[in-house]
Amino acid sequence: QVQLVQSGAEVRKPGASVKVSCKASGYSFTDFFIHWVRQAPGQGLQWMGWITPKSGGTTYAERFEGRISMTRDTAINSVYMELTSLQSDDTAFYFCARGGSREGYNLWGQGTLVTVSS
Amino acid sequence: SYELTQPPSVSVSPRQTAYITCFGEDLGDKYAAWYQQRPGQSPVLLIYQDSKRPSGIPGRFSGSISGDTATLTISETQALDEADYYCQTWDTSSLVVFGGGTKLTVL
Numbered sequence: 001q002v003q004l005v006q007s008g009a010e011v012r013k014p015g016a017s018v019k020v021s022c023k024a025s026g027y028s029f030t031d032f033f034i035h036w037v038r039q040a041p042g043q044g045l046q047w048m049g050w051i052t053p054k055s056g057g058t059t060y061a062e063r064f065e066g067r068i069s070m071t072r073d074t075a076i077n078s079v080y081m082e083l084t085s086l087q088s089d090d091t092a093f094y095f096c097a098r099g100g101s102r103e104g105y106n107l108w109g110q111g112t113l114v115t116v117s118s
Numbered sequence: 119s120y121e122l123t124q125p126p127s128v129s130v131s132p133r134q135t136a137y138i139t140c141f142g143e144d145l146g147d148k149y150a151a152w153y154q155q156r157p158g159q160s161p162v163l164l165i166y167q168d169s170k171r172p173s174g175i176p177g178r179f180s181g182s183i184s185g186d187t188a189t190l191t192i193s194e195t196q197a198l199d200e201a202d203y204y205c206q207t208w209d210t211s212s213l214v215v216f217g218g219g220t221k222l223t224v225l
Binding site for chain 1: 149
């Protein structure tokens with residue numbers, strides 16, 4: 001079954017970091033970019049960046065530069081998104097999504113809720 | 119930075135046609151995609167490359183673009199089409215951009 005399965009909900013205190021995983025199955029992992037998109041409660045979608053599973057190359061949205069890192073492990077078909085220096089406005093659902101400019105985001109993970117609260 | 123502008127809300131009667139617009143400077147020179155997101159669910163790709171429909175998406179959903187405006191058309195609207203709809207594009211400076219989203223209400 002073609003799917004992206006994300007890790008479970010996380011709770012962090014302000015200033016802490018969080019690392020969310022996204023495991024791909026049912027397709028060739030290195031053939032598609034993986035993007036990360038977040039959505040604060042009741043808000044719209046916000047793009048965070050992408051990783052190329054084949055090479056590990058990354059591109060991040062400017063607003064997250066310096067506190068975001070995306071990595072991958074090709075042995076287990078997984079990508080990871082780590083966000084540091086968390087603040088309350090980082091509370092959101094974080095989604096991984098497969099795709100790019102030609103095909104759109106045609107496969108999404110189920111989302112991971114990250115709550116930042118003291 | 120690049121922006122996409124959508125109306126916050128659109129209302130439509132059942133079985134009528136809904137039009138959701140998305141405005142962006144020179145959007146016609148880029149690829150536009152559309153997503154549907156129901157409450158509590160992940161987004162679903164409806165349209166890519168302006169007007170292409172992935173397999174499994176009903177033919178009631180169609181996309182078009184004219185100048186700076188992309189339009190998602192939903193014909194024969196049903197109650198299950200009530201959702202948030204997002205347009206998206208790729209820009210050389212801002213990279214990936216989403217519109218603010220449109221809440222579709224089927225009255």
